Amino acid sequence: MSYPFAEIEKKWQEHWDKDQTFRTGEDFSKPKYYVLDMFPYPSGAGLHVGHPEGYTATDIVARKRRMQGFNVLHPMGWDAFGLPAERYAMQTGIHPAITTKQNIDNFRRQLKALGFSYDWSREIDTTSPDYYKFTQWIFLQFFNSWYDTERKKARPISELKVPAELQGKEREEFIAKHRLAYIANMPVNWCAELGTVLANEEVDEWVEKGYKVERRPMRQWMLRITAYAERLLTDLAELDWPQGTIELQKNWIGQSTGALVHFGIEGTHDKLTVFTTRPDTLYGVTFMVLAPEHPLVETLTAESRKAEVEAYRKATALKTDLDRQLDAAKKEKTGVMIGAHAIHPLTGEKIPLYIADYVLMGYGTGAIMAVPAHDERDFAFAQQFGIAVKQVVKAETGETELPFAGDGLAVNSPVFDGLKTPEAKTKIIAHLEKEKTGERRTQYKLRDWLFSRQRYWGEPVPISFDDEGSMVAEENLPLLLPESQNFQPSGTGESALANIPEWVNFERKGKKYRRETNTMPQWAGSSWYYLRFADPHNKERFASAEAEKYWLAGGVDLYVGGGEHAVLHLLYARFWHKLLYDLGYVTTKEPFKKLVHQGIILGEDGSKMSKSRGNVINPDTVVAEYGADTFRLYEMFMGPLEQMKPWSSKSIEGIYRFLARVYRLYLGEGQLNQKLLAAPSDEKATQKVLHQTIKKVSEDIETLSLNTAISQMMIFVNEAYRLESIGNEAAQTFIRLLAPFAPHLSEEIWSALGMQGSIAVASWPQHDAKYLVESDFEAVIQINGKIRGRTRLAMGISDADFESAARGVDTVQAALDGKSVKKVIVVKNKMINFVVA
């Protein structure tokens, strides 16, 4: 049963290494193909069987492209900054750089053992100063840019028009407010035990582990991704991405159109501005709600309500996101009246103001006009607080049950009565615009990106502050992460870097400065790594202009990685790319042309692999038992790449048997099987199955239908066993088809066949349609759509001859007997259907 895979695989891996078989070509006149995997975080647990799934698929494509004569860029690297290494350091005192290096070495060893055709000379590591130099450099591009909403692009901050009356500190603040990287006091998820702020997406994970997370406003670096909301949305149209991922990004960006409406406030000159998608319900407003954090709450709250309002605001601040979600699920609304009134812009009516935590400060203007008749949430609130409900839209058909949030006809809305909802919206907006009490507005759910972390193990933010608090960008990059033995956060909300005064404080040209102690989030390094691969050793630039232009032409040709990155990583990378595009550093609008997500591989029990379930499959064990080629082939044979699928140790045996069968077919008992290579026992049959296989495998690799490509190769091998002799030509052609899938075994057979050079650079076979032409076919005869007979007929038979031949078949004759044929449908060279009464 065995074939000597261990020996073969070791031999060829060493050969490829020594020979630099997969070194990327530098000839920019050749057609290029850039095929990229999402680079991994090198965790201490080592490679998971899920990693090689996508990696094998891209490797197959990369290998085929090389054989087709493309200049292929197929690199690998490490997304190596991250919290686990830092936490480990806090527990053990071992520097994260040390564990990270160990983990990388282990990952690299495991990947090499799988025979991937990466150009290891281009390996990158986000924690290397040579790399994060440019992560910091790109951060400074954000810092030194502003977004010109008229030209719809980022421009250098030096081109920002600053009002002449602003001088000194005021001028500086004006500029700071326009930077695409800016500091803001933001409510963040503070975890006292970890001594750090968590990203929204991290909160649940830590709460589950029993950590306490509360919201607390802190000084944070932000990236103004919201400036790009519209472009991030519209440019999705040109991407060859899974529809689901595009939808996810659309929802995340969350565009909605409506209007801003300005309400006056009784007894003041203040304005309360709200955003609404339903300006047509303006006459139905019976109260208004501000987010508890809304700045106007301070000034508007009546003396008599102050205590209650203050208590409510405090209670809200202590609520975690989880609490809020639970409230939302219960549909219970809380809130308090603030004792002030707005003035309705159309009717002049007095409208009571409330604060309630169902209104979020982070969306729209942080305040809403409440229309209980036509909004579920407002309705629930009105019910609880005994507020009037005023219907202003009725359903076009049937009864209108309140709350009614659908489109209909306007009622109780003086001059707008009878208008359909879309028209009512337009008319009311036009009216508001004329009266200067409102305007059309497009709003996005997307928030600015909270970009600072209170961690040691991350890229330092290259900004310093002088005594007056003025910001200075570090010119001398990289700004190195200082050595440290103390990885505990300062506990004050600053990172462990704050514990290193000799790094934090410095003097330059006689002036004293203090460095920023926040570091960047893990997303930073992964937001541009695909660019670095184009020119990974460039010391001057993130990549040379020529290399970027060549390798990124049209974007990365194929990008494969987990669906869990459908939103954040892929949105952040698109955002960074667009900034670089605006500033002229990259030549395409979008970084990733075609994207595919590999499905999750489940444990044998059909549940997610996890240590606690004990259903984890370790790639090292599988490779030791069956070899890398079997591992690769099995993961591709399991099912469609994008699909979630369970591991099966039975099925992998089947794949192993297939490869052993290939080995024996060619190499018999250790030496070349001369019988196989002898003149074909059936020339026609050999050519037919061979060219079918060339066609199917070639096409299936293009669509990443790798499971069916393998099926076809199995069919070929079964046929070769049956034929016994297929001749040298067919034998070596088939091995070239197998090579991208099972590269080690293919190299071994290739060299045994006496072929020169690595099969990795052999030419990809072309199928010849003439061998696929059949002289006859099995005709299917249906009566009323049911099969009633079959017969073999010559290809190209006329419809009339087809019909008479069909009528001649016994079973058909019997079935047609005594029935009148009303219609005959012939599908050429395939089937015939008699429609009978």
Added chain:
RNA sequence: GCCGAAGUGGUGAAAUGGUAGACACGCCGCACUCAAAAUGCGGUGGGGGCAACCCCAUGUCGGUUCAAGUCCGACCUUCGGUACCA
């Protein structure tokens, strides 16, 4: 709730609107063997029939069509994402 993906043999799965279940796993049988394993060859959706054949079958119910796993409508189930976004 909303958005997305998917429901096909005992199992993983194939199938430009035109022969449902390719290819594998498992199982059964045969050959080789003293025997077993390995290997090779054959069979294998369910039901009926000695047989030729017949009936049923792609989550459910309808529809379009000469013809539906595939297209359309409603529903059920599972998985993933998201959620007081005004």
